[in-house]
Amino acid sequence: MRALLLLLGCLAFSSAHALNGETLYTNQCSVCHGTDGAGGVGVPLALRAFQQQASDDYIRHTIRYGRPGRVMPAFNRLSDAEISAIIQYIRSLAPGVKPPVWQTTPVKGNPQHGARLFNDHCVACHGKNAQGGTGTGLMFSRPKVLPITAPALNNPGFLHAATDQMIKTIITQGRENTPMPSATSLALKPAEINDIVSYLRSLQKPLPKDTIDEEPAVLVYESPYSYEQTIENVKRAAVGMNFRLIREQPLDYGLAPKNQQSKHKHIVYFCNFKFLYDALSIDPRVGMFLPCRVTVVEDHGTVKVMSINPKRLSHIFNNNQLDKACKEMEDVYTSILEEATL
Secondary structure: OOOHHHHHHHHHHHHHHOOOOOHHHHHHEEEEHHOOOOOOOOOOOOOHHHHHHHOHHEEEEEHHHOOOOOOOOOOOOOOOHHHHHHHHHHOOOOOOOOOOOOOOOOOOOOOHHHHHHHHHHHHHHHHHOOOOOOOOOHHHHHOOOOOOOOOOOHHHHHHOOOOHHHHHHHHHHHOOOOOOOOOOOOOOOHHHHHHHHHHHHHHHOOOOOOOHHHHHEEEEEEOOOOHHHHHHHHHHHHOOOOEEEEEEEOOOEEOOOHHOOOOOOEEEEEEEEHHHHHHHHOOOHHHHHOOOEEEEEEEEEEHHHHHEOOHHHHHHHHHHHHHHHHHHHHHHHHHHHHHHHH
């Protein structure tokens, strides 16, 4: 009986710990939204104006479905109870604010006229076709005059989470302590606000399916050449693609004593500095995977050449603006691997 009670007590403690909203927020959200909800890459969740306009359902759907292609990931592995605990903690960041409950009644307006009004008043921040501001929200990748990157209002995640009434209220009131102005300051009439809401709603598309597994994590080619010759081939191919060799070393360099480092696993680093700068200006997180690198491995007489798959990284980063750069980099890696193994 004592053992049973001890087990139940441990389970209760474990459950309480797992549903600790502050712990969950710290582990899942703080890296983008700040430990105190002050914002950063993500919007400032502690902002009273945000909490006055964002319902619990809006936050719940945002956490669950994210913003496809816009840095905010979908937390589909969190349970409903865990999401509720996070929301409860977020609410504690703005004490005294009563969460709104929005009606789901659609706003009726003229979307064609709303599109013209959007281009006149909103496109400077929210982008053409409401695709959002550029960059991740990190200083290096967004205009310095903006404290945050303007959200993509055509995003299926946003439009799935936000009701028409919520969007209308944000346009009407603006958002204090952010660049978002009120309708009054823009001289917008109530009917014109309805038109803009109708235009934004007309952009809604179904939530996309997660296709990350459609791209392999690694590009691998088998080489008909010797281990040493394949390494030379990789270096020659990289230089031929207008990349500068940075360094080369055993794969376990720094992880094993020099006399014990592998003689059958080698890594070649190279870089095109213009491409590096352009990629970092889109999303500084790509710095974790740059400069570029190719690994050559010999195993039981078989030599293989491999690299990460940038198109897989595009899914992981959840930033559509990186798609073109990742496709270009995938083409470069494929060309180098193919030329080194021809």
